[in-house]
Amino acid sequence: MLPKDLRQDFPPLSREIDGKPVIYLDSGCTTLKPQVVIDAITEYYTMYPACAGRSSHKFGVEVTEHLDSARESVANFINAGTSEQIVFSKSATEGINLVAHGIDWQPGDRVITTDHEHNANLVPWMCLKRYRGVEMDKVISTPENILDLEKLEQMMSSNVKLVTMAHVCNLDGHVNPVEEAIKMAHDHGAQVLLDAAQSVPHKVVDVKKLDVDYLAFSPHKMCGPPGVGVLYGREGLLDELRPMVVGGGCVTDVNALGYRLQPAPRRLESGTQNAAGILGTAAAVKYLIGLGLSEIEAHEKKLNSIVDESLSNIENVSIMGPKDPQMRGGITGFNIAGAGHHELARMLDQRSNIMVRSGKHCNHAWFAKHKLTGSVRASFYLYNTEDEARFFAEEITAIAQNFEEHKEKLKQADYSC
Ligand code: ALA
Numbered sequence: 001m002l003p004k005d006l007r008q009d010f011p012p013l014s015r016e017i018d019g020k021p022v023i024y025l026d027s028g029c030t031t032l033k034p035q036v037v038i039d040a041i042t043e044y045y046t047m048y049p050a051c052a053g054r055s056s057h058k059f060g061v062e063v064t065e066h067l068d069s070a071r072e073s074v075a076n077f078i079n080a081g082t083s084e085q086i087v088f089s090k091s092a093t094e095g096i097n098l099v100a101h102g103i104d105w106q107p108g109d110r111v112i113t114t115d116h117e118h119n120a121n122l123v124p125w126m127c128l129k130r131y132r133g134v135e136m137d138k139v140i141s142t143p144e145n146i147l148d149l150e151k152l153e154q155m156m157s158s159n160v161k162l163v164t165m166a167h168v169c170n171l172d173g174h175v176n177p178v179e180e181a182i183k184m185a186h187d188h189g190a191q192v193l194l195d196a197a198q199s200v201p202h203k204v205v206d207v208k209k210l211d212v213d214y215l216a217f218s219p220h221k222m223c224g225p226p227g228v229g230v231l232y233g234r235e236g237l238l239d240e241l242r243p244m245v246v247g248g249g250c251v252t253d254v255n256a257l258g259y260r261l262q263p264a265p266r267r268l269e270s271g272t273q274n275a276a277g278i279l280g281t282a283a284a285v286k287y288l289i290g291l292g293l294s295e296i297e298a299h300e301k302k303l304n305s306i307v308d309e310s311l312s313n314i315e316n317v318s319i320m321g322p323k324d325p326q327m328r329g330g331i332t333g334f335n336i337a338g339a340g341h342h343e344l345a346r347m348l349d350q351r352s353n354i355m356v357r358s359g360k361h362c363n364h365a366w367f368a369k370h371k372l373t374g375s376v377r378a379s380f381y382l383y384n385t386e387d388e389a390r391f392f393a394e395e396i397t398a399i400a401q402n403f404e405e406h407k408e409k410l411k412q413a414d415y416s417c
Helices: 004-009 035-047 058-077 092-102 123-132 149-155 178-187 275-291 293-311 341-352 364-369 386-401 403-416
Strands: 086-089 110-114 135-139 160-166 191-195 214-217 229-233 251-255 258-261 317-319 331-336 357-359 375-379
Touching (some): 035 275, 058 086, 086 092, 092 123, 110 123, 160 178, 178 191, 293 317, 293 331, 331 386, 341 357, 341 375, 341 403
Parallel strands (some): 110 135, 110 160, 191 214
Antiparallel strands (some): 214 229, 251 258, 357 375
16 A cells, blocks of 8 residues: 555645646656655755766765666666666657667668557657668557567567567556567567556566566656656667767777777766756655555556546547556546547646646557547556546546537636636
8 A cells, every 4th residue: 555645745736726636647748756856856956066977076976976876776676687787868768769779780670569659669660760771560459459469479580670669558558468579579589678668657667577678768757857768778788789879978088090988878878967867766766666666556556447437337438448447557548429639638627627638649650540639648646546536537427428518618718818
């Protein structure tokens, strides 16, 4: 069980807007940050606001030590063998690009991804296809939108260099069978990159147990600050990636003839690092470990089941992904027949400060393929309560029963402000 008083850790949850509390259900996009994370960021600016890994004065040494220890915490969090296997980038997107542009692609090499990837794990491969001639294919998912292992097996061949997929889908929260996919890819001599932006914040992720080659995730989706990403690489692999960005920090030596790159991770971290963000990330990791990832996962599933109990009985509501809410983590993606997703999101916001995301959720290709203009997505996290889940379900039920009337009110409210 999560502690009952943890909501006090999140300053925005004490806000009231128009006399009503805030119900934040957009954690799949970015989470709220607890005070300990805000404090860690502030500590950098107030105590040792220097460059890490550069200057030998006291501030420089302090910040370098804090960053080294942050790298250690992040490595332990996902059970990476050593902190050298952790690269700090500016986002998970950048981490994925470091792999995409770092691998030594040869003519005829192929990448296999899936048909439900977020743009961050699709556009980099499209880009390789467009500019470098790397072949790229997508596995068509099962009717429940899950990775189809049989189809993946049929697509594997000796020229597949990399298989990549989301660990957890950002549209509907389903977990892909990544252990089986990783084994299959390795049996065919391919490496695997997991986009773990929607899994690492919500469940125990152990890179050794997964036996994965690369894994990227986003601290800002797990109580940390934006502007930092994490890329994990299996021992030895990061040293083989060609740096995408070079300059200060990635070299041991430069002379008139050339340069010598540092070993990983620094060869992939050119430029001054986002020290405040990395220290905030370490604080977020500590916070999540203190609560327990298994407890967080169980809590989110409970909330999703509460919502599902009501929504699955409403005729004009269609929920995305697997039928069983236990298979959708903390995400409820849905549509109401005849109702616009953006209108629905604005209604929830205007009526009751319920903040959800609407649209294509940076997953344009999936919506294009299914001829849908978008969906509404409620994404729960550790600070949401059962009462909030029930209230959200009641609000959707009320709107679904009489969308047109609510739409009228939305228009009036829009014109009045
Ligand atoms: N990946 C983010 C989301 O799903 C942007 O909302």
